[in-house]
Amino acid sequence: MFETLNPAAPDGILMLMSMFRDDPRAEKIDLGVGVYKDATGKTPVMQAVRKAERRLHETQATKSYLGLAGDTVFNELMIGLLMGDKADRTRLRAAQTPGGTGALRALSDLLRLARPDATVWVPSPTWPNHVPIITASGLTTNIYPYFDAYTNSVDVDAMLDALEQLPAGDVVLLHGCCHNPTGADLAPEHWKTLADLMVRKGLIPLVDIAYQGFGEGLEEDAAGVRILAETVPEMLVAASCSKNFSVYRDRAGAAIILGRNRSEADIAYSQLLGVGRCIWSMPPDHAAACVRIVLHDDDLRANWQAELESVRLRMLSLRNGFAEALRRQSNSERFDFIANQRGMFSRLGLTQTQVMELREKHGVYIVSDSRFNVAGLPGDRLDDLAAKVISIL
CATH class of the missing domain: 3.90.1150.10 (Aspartate Aminotransferase, domain 1)
Known part of the structure; x- marks a missing residue:
């Protein structure tokens, strides 16, 4: 063989x-x-995470499964961390995943179920693992211009012009902040223009946000995601805790979906959990539990x-x-x-x-x-x- x-x-x-x-x-x-x-x-290891680990060690009474969604309190806290207090929770759902990479794969599989003929457009350049993850789900990818190597900044005009040409139903992968590999990010006013374009053209945003808190600040780095969530009817977000909680090897992330309404969000969420069931069955608990303890405790x-x-x-x-x-x-x-x-x-x-x-x-x-x-x-x-x-x- x-x-x-x-x-x-x-x-x-x-x-x-x-x-x-x-x-x-x-x-x-x-x-x-x-x-x-x-x-x-x-x-x-971050100080608050170390304290959370000690608390988890002292209080955790079982290693039994939590369920397909993982730690549901962690999931709700991650929605809050990414989307803020004003987000429409009736349309938002989250599932715990093994890191941001797991979230990207699960969301790619969900996209294949919902829009098998859609093309996922990725910025040029992008994280080298984006295309392999997306194509492994059976989806087609293509690139749109993003970085101008001459000015070492985002070529906003070229990016928007390219996205204007895309057919309705296609998916656009976006870096939420701290673009990897260039470090060149969209300004808040560009996010608003982009969000309006997405609505007008019927495009679906897929946001990979792996570095929240590393750029302009914890709240500032989520501005692009929040502008999209306030504007577009549907979107997907892959969030990672690896960097900002420094739990790399323990693998904690979240796949977040925004539906057009409560009913469609629930249906999509059920399919997202089914995707996870086929890949990892139940997500790992330790890092997500520590993140949950940190986010849930004011002092930590x-x-x-x-x-x-x-x-x-x-x-x-x-x-x-x-x-x-x-x-x-x-x-x-x-x-x-x-x-x-x-x-x-x-x-x-x-x-x-x-x-x-x-x-x-x-x-x-x-x-x-x-x-x-x-x-x-x-x-x-x-x-x-x-x-x-x-x-x-």
Whole structure:
């Protein structure tokens, strides 16, 4: 049986991790892997999550199943975190999933059931796993223009012009905030224009929001999702707790649907739970339970928000510092865009040859499209790193 198979294409980021691990140079720098790192290079457990874990350990009396939807209190709290207090809860439903990736797969399967002939349009560029997840559900994908590499910003006009050409019923994948891999986000006024276009053209938004709290702030980063929810009749949202709660390996996320009315939301939700039943049956509990404890306890929630804000401000500081160091080393404004972008990622605009040279000559590891992890920047060696970047241009 297995002799009919060909080797799977290697994952570029996982290969980069292996290469970095095997590199003996003491001064090597890992800017590739997409996890938050503190000043010591560690990915810490957040204080509020640690306290929630202790409370869970002390009070949890059983490991029995919770049901297809997982932790229903967690689900309601996630709706509140994403949609705010003014959201129409009668039309919103959420199911717990194994991370944001699980939410994307479940929502893709739901789309295949509801609109099997629809095309899912993804921005260029986008997270490399988006297309494989969506096509694995049997859906067709295509791309729309998003990022202008010349200005290092969103090409809003090209994006809107392209979406104007799409047929009713097609799906548009959007990054809720902190675009991966570019760090270039839509402004609030662009979200409003986009929402109106979606209604007028009969398009369905599929929002992937994996970094809420990493960009402009916890509430500010949800602005785009909320503008859409207030405007469009239907939408899908894949939310991740991996980054903003730092529960990466424990896998907690939510698949959220907005229906045109209560009845259609209930029907779609029943199908969403059926999708989950066929993939993972029951979602894992530990991380979602910890998130639920944090969000449900005023003191823990305040502690979490304060730590999340410190994470956001640290990344902003690193962005500004790196942009300034690159300006000094290059004697130009070429890299000033880094300070204006948001989230954990930006791209340096290097060729693959330059990326390889940076790795081989200087032990600086970034992804082949020149995406780098802002949180991995060495705060005490920014000028040295900037000099290495400039040396290979």
